[in-house]
Amino acid sequence: MDVLYFAWVRERIGVPKETVTTTASTVADLVAELRTKEDRYEAAFADLSALRVAVDQELADFDASLDGAREVAFFPPMTGG
Amino acid sequence: MDVLYFAWVRERIGVPKETVTTTASTVADLVAELRTKEDRYEAAFADLSALRVAVDQELADFDASLDGAREVAFFPPMTGG
Amino acid sequence: MRVSVQKARFDLGHEAQAFAADRTDMGAIVTFTGIVRDVAGGLAEMEIEHYPAMTQKAIEEIAQEAKDRWSLGDVLVIHRYGMLQAGEMIMMVATASRHRKDAFEAAEFLMDYLKSRAPFWKKETTETGSGWVAARDEDESALDRWAKSD
Amino acid sequence: MRVSVQKARFDLGHEAQAFAADRTDMGAIVTFTGIVRDVAGGLAEMEIEHYPAMTQKAIEEIAQEAKDRWSLGDVLVIHRYGMLQAGEMIMMVATASRHRKDAFEAAEFLMDYLKSRAPFWKKETTETGSGWVAARDEDESALDRWAKSD
Numbered sequence: 001m002d003v004l005y006f007a008w009v010r011e012r013i014g015v016p017k018e019t020v021t022t023t024a025s026t027v028a029d030l031v032a033e034l035r036t037k038e039d040r041y042e043a044a045f046a047d048l049s050a051l052r053v054a055v056d057q058e059l060a061d062f063d064a065s066l067d068g069a070r071e072v073a074f075f076p077p078m079t080g081g
Numbered sequence: 082m083d084v085l086y087f088a089w090v091r092e093r094i095g096v097p098k099e100t101v102t103t104t105a106s107t108v109a110d111l112v113a114e115l116r117t118k119e120d121r122y123e124a125a126f127a128d129l130s131a132l133r134v135a136v137d138q139e140l141a142d143f144d145a146s147l148d149g150a151r152e153v154a155f156f157p158p159m160t161g162g
Numbered sequence: 163m164r165v166s167v168q169k170a171r172f173d174l175g176h177e178a179q180a181f182a183a184d185r186t187d188m189g190a191i192v193t194f195t196g197i198v199r200d201v202a203g204g205l206a207e208m209e210i211e212h213y214p215a216m217t218q219k220a221i222e223e224i225a226q227e228a229k230d231r232w233s234l235g236d237v238l239v240i241h242r243y244g245m246l247q248a249g250e251m252i253m254m255v256a257t258a259s260r261h262r263k264d265a266f267e268a269a270e271f272l273m274d275y276l277k278s279r280a281p282f283w284k285k286e287t288t289e290t291g292s293g294w295v296a297a298r299d300e301d302e303s304a305l306d307r308w309a310k311s312d
Numbered sequence: 313m314r315v316s317v318q319k320a321r322f323d324l325g326h327e328a329q330a331f332a333a334d335r336t337d338m339g340a341i342v343t344f345t346g347i348v349r350d351v352a353g354g355l356a357e358m359e360i361e362h363y364p365a366m367t368q369k370a371i372e373e374i375a376q377e378a379k380d381r382w383s384l385g386d387v388l389v390i391h392r393y394g395m396l397q398a399g400e401m402i403m404m405v406a407t408a409s410r411h412r413k414d415a416f417e418a419a420e421f422l423m424d425y426l427k428s429r430a431p432f433w434k435k436e437t438t439e440t441g442s443g444w445v446a447a448r449d450e451d452e453s454a455l456d457r458w459a460k461s462d
Contacts, residue, residue, distance in 0.1 A: 006363055007361055007433035007435070007444050054363070059370075076433060078427075080426045080429075081346050085213070087213055087281070088294050138213070157294065160294075161280035162196050162241075162252075162253060174329050174341075178324050178328045179325030186350040187349065188347065189346060189347050189348075191345040192344050192345075193328065193343045193345075194412065195328075197341065199337065199410065260349065263454075269416070270412075
């Protein structure tokens with residue numbers, strides 16, 4: 001599964017994109033998995049209220065299913081316009 | 082006193098402007114005076130709810146005083162924009 | 163603040179770009195443009211009559227009130243009179259502010275007042291005749307939301 | 313309907329004029345333009361990051377929802393990414409409708425959604441450092457008024 005990071009999430013993780021092998025069934029499960037990897041993940045995911053997520057390029061909740069998902073993206077609240 | 086007419090009020094009266102000698106103390110008095118003049122005035126002023134008035138280029142009510150007024154204008158509701 | 167009551171056409175592109183140029187203090191620009199709409203029967207032309215001695219002053223008062231009520235960097239109003247064809251631009255307003263809410267609200271306020279309080283009257287001529295455009299009740303009631311409670 | 317996510321500058325004047333041209337069926341055109349505002353400390357530059365695979369689709373969905381909810385003749389959204397200087401235009405929306413209410417509401421709706429739901433992030437660099445622009449609570453709450461009751 002491709003995992004993408006944007007803005008300060010990208011800066012904390014250190015890469016814009018990585019491929020992760022996971023059996024996580026929800027976004028929250030994936031986050032829990034990533035947080036155990038390294039400190040930089042813990043730093044990026046410490047406050048989930050400051051994060052937004054998209055599954056296959058659609059905005060989603062943290063309890064969204066990853067069944068069949070090919071791409072998950074984490075980022076701060078958007079500031080378009 | 083100069084009396085101006087716009088849009089269909091002008092068309093019914095037949096002139097865009099005329100000078101009227103009057104002792105009317107309010108707009109309503111002036112209208113009453115004009116209505117007695119000729120049929121075309123009666124046609125123009127028959128329905129006051131369809132008319133708007135400005136005294137010295139400021140929107141006013143029909144009970145507005147004409148004390149010191151130099152110009153009164155009658156017209157239908159405005160359709161700017 | 164600029165208010166122009168004019169017979170000549172204006173160039174929306176030119177006006178919008180000039181209004182927005184170098185506004186490094188203002189983050190939001192809203193423009194509204196009114197265009198002569200074709201009507202049933204086929205519009206031949208629209209004539210806009212106005213009250214020359216009153217128009218400029220009335221619009222300047224409306225624009226000044228907008229500046230008093232919202233935090234605006236600048237306001238532009240252009241309104242034409244005379245003979246227009248379908249598709250021609252009748253008028254435009256532009257507002258600039260730091261945040262979008264002020265620019266949007268002020269532009270809507272200006273439009274609501276111009277519709278019912280600026281001394282213009284429109285006469286449409288179609289293939290079947292001509293007639294004065296009637297004021298719409300909803301234009302008059304649109305003013306209610308700007309009524310001051312004090 | 314046209315949605316363009318682009319790095320290149322755009323010309324508001326050109327875009328507004330082209331959007332409004334020959335709209336004889338539409339009487340009202342509203343545009344909103346967002347400009348890079350200078351900030352305390354002196355803005356050196358603003359970098360806009362986006363999510364390429366998602367941006368175009370997300371904006372098209374927002375624009376389509378606007379067309380579903382209001383009676384619109386046309387919708388245009390241009391949004392830039394990359395490095396911008398103070399005073400440069402970030403983005404614009406334009407809406408066309410028969411009556412002004414639809415064009416105004418749809419433009420405000422589009423802006424409220426673009427602010428909080430289109431995948432863009434802004435990083436400001438000043439003489440004293442750089443930082444990501446935080447989302448404003450009032451931008452999030454601005455969405456509430458468009459919530460559907462059904």
